[in-house]
Amino acid sequence: MWKTALKPRWIAGFIFAIAVSGVFVLLSQWQFGRSTSPEMPVNPDTEKVQPLTDTLQPGEFFHGSDADQMVSATGTYDPAKQVLVPGRLHDGKTGYWVVSAFAVDGAPTLTGSAASPRTWIPVARGWVADADEATAPPSGPVQVTGRLLPSEAPVAGKAANPGEATAVSVAELINDWEISSYPGFVAATAEVAGGADVSAAAVPGNLLPLEIGPQPPAQQINWLNLFYSLEWVVFAGFAFFIWWRLVKDDYHRDLEDALDHAEPHEPEQQPGATRQPEHTEQKVQP
Known part of the structure; x- marks a missing residue:
């Protein structure tokens, strides 16, 4: 064949x-x-900076439509309320996120026995390779701009080391800091204090910016x-x-x-011809 x-x-x-x-x-x-095309393109409205107090309310569930929204808020940091979140990658290296508590000016206050006089929100200020390289947050009034993200889930079965948290989990942080908080956190892109940007993105040093972009939209099959x-x-x-x-x-x-060419063919008989019978000679015995 x-x-x-x-x-x-x-x-x-x-x-x-x-x-x-x-x-x-x-x-x-x-x-x-x-x-497997995206269900919808990235919403350009999330890149427009909105006031935090108009976007998210404390004491409510974090709505999916609020995720990735760029927000801004004014307030003050408490240097005593700062933790490191280990196991975070930056350019292929493992290090720590520096997360500080930020008291939001003009935020609604929550009621209840465990509520604090002011409402706070965790701010991931940057990344450091070593825990000793973490710096204190800027003092005085600060205007924070960054991407609003939902609270992470705490790592089950793992106890955090002193001065650390297993994740940027609001539930874990409010117990450690004893504060009332928004149900999410902000990945800072700018921190303006005294008219100058003092964030990790603007000031060279060991604290590196997180550079968290909008999350990819959900895909629908x-x-x-x-x-x-x-x-x-x-x-x-x-x-x-x-x-x-x-x-x-x-x-x-x-x-x-x-096969057709290999098969033998009998000679064709002429029309009208008769086939002569074959004769055999018989020997006469004397």
Whole structure:
């Protein structure tokens, strides 16, 4: 059968099948890419800085629509309320997030026996490679600008070392700091004190900026496009199947022709001729 497949026309047919199947594979990849396309593009409104007090309210659930929103707030840091969150990566290196408590001016105050006179929000001010490199937050009135993020879940079954927290978890931090807090935290991009930006992004030093961008939007699987992508793969295989089937049919035709030429044929009898009976001589015994 290989002899048949090596005929020039079938070699050309095989090249054509490769080209057709390649087009089908590309179409399959395109359909697969569309099947996992983002549910919606990144919302440009999240990059517009909004007042924190107008975006999120303390004592309420953190709404998903508030995540990644750039916010700003004025207030003061408490240097005694600062923790390090270990196990954070920056340019491939493992280090610490420096998280400080920030009292928000104009924020609603919560009521209750455990409520504090002021409402706070954790601010992730930057990243350090070593715990000893963490610096105190700026003093005095500060205007903080950054990305609003939901509270992280505390690491279960792990006790934090002194001066550390297992995660940027509001539930864990308010117990440590004994404060009332917003249900989220801010990854700072700017800290303006005395008219100058003193954040990690503006002042060179061991404290490096976090540079947290908007989170990728949720992806939704389009099952129809996914089915089409699988369908194109089947078509790609079918192109080779058709080529193989045509070669096989040609091979069987060659076998039939070879058998027809190999079979012996009896000589044809002329019309009207009669076949003479065969005579055998008999010996007469004396």
